Amino acid sequence: MNSVNVDKSFLTQPRVLVLIIVLFIISSLAGIGLLTFLLALCISFSILSHYFLKHFHNKVTWEFKKYVNISSVDESVKGIIEIENKSSLPVHNFKIAMESNSEKEIVFINDENDHVESSMYSKTFFLPPKSRNIIEFHLKGKSRGNHHWTNFNMLITDPIRLRTLRLGYANEFLPTFPVMPRIIKVDELKLKSVLQGYRNTNHSFFMDESSIVGTKDYENESFRHIHWMASAKENKLLAKKYQKVNGSEYSILLNLVGKGQFHLRRDMEDLIEYATAVSLYLIKEGCKIELLVNYCTKQNEILRIENDIDRSQLKKMIMALSMINERGIFLPSEQFYRQAFSKKDKKSLALVIGSSPEPTKIDKWLQIKQ
16 A cells, blocks of 8 residues: 545534534533534544544455456456455445556546546445455557556545545556557468568579478469479379478568668557567467567667577567567667677578668578568
8 A cells, every 4th residue: 555545525624623613612501402412413423434434444455357467459358356345344435446647558448338448447336344346347458568557546435425535556556567569460471472482582493491292283373483293194284292391590670760860660560560470470380580679678789589489489579579669779770780680590581670771792681571
């Protein structure tokens, strides 16, 4: 718990209470029975209100649970808050209020009001004694990053609504919500064709890494990429059938800086989403990949996730892409590519996403998205 505040009504303001007590003394001395009774009632209610809220100071606890640990941009996820009342007294006007930093980060979806999205969420309900209540709600990430709530308050109001106890929690006590880039559908056929075309162009025709496992009938495949053989007996053309070969190695070079005068590209989010989709596709195909991004780490080096085929590699890449901030440090394109080509795995093919490097006789690379 970070803060405890009491919101007071007009009757429980210090100056008003002093005035009520003074009037109570005067009226009792003057023998005005009805007025004395009413003033005594006000004083009694104020005292009861004070001790009622004091009783609940440490009697109500909460716990937040997520159904998923990470979500993508514009993906709705469900969360629950468990509220436990350890007291033997009920709370008739119990309220929770949550707030995010901005509607551009995470929003709450109001299921009771036409799914309206807002940076604030509140709910009022009855909290029985010795009970545990479960509150379900939906969240949606609106941008990449490690977002969190900025405020979480529990409000306990006494039965006669003279005072409200506000139990506030600051950032260090609140849950975080990692939001990864939006998962787009990459044109797998086109990407596969580009990669195979590069390999066919840059490798000897007689050094095919695939192995022939049989033949197949012609099914409208591209004539440029089929090695033909003829069958005189059956009077038809057959194409060689190749066994799929996995384990290719790629280095994804993501450059978010534009050409010419130093500036970040306006389609930065599109490039990050495309890099995420390509990473997913290549790992699914059994390839070993590494990621190099034009974004400086705390060690003043370009962001690099090294080559691996482990499933944890994908999580590392997605989290790294999620944390890229436009207020971070970026390098000029020339400097980035100089570092990237020197650091990348020498056996891997560089796949460039974003502004391309200047052509050289030494470095080989393939542009898959300009």
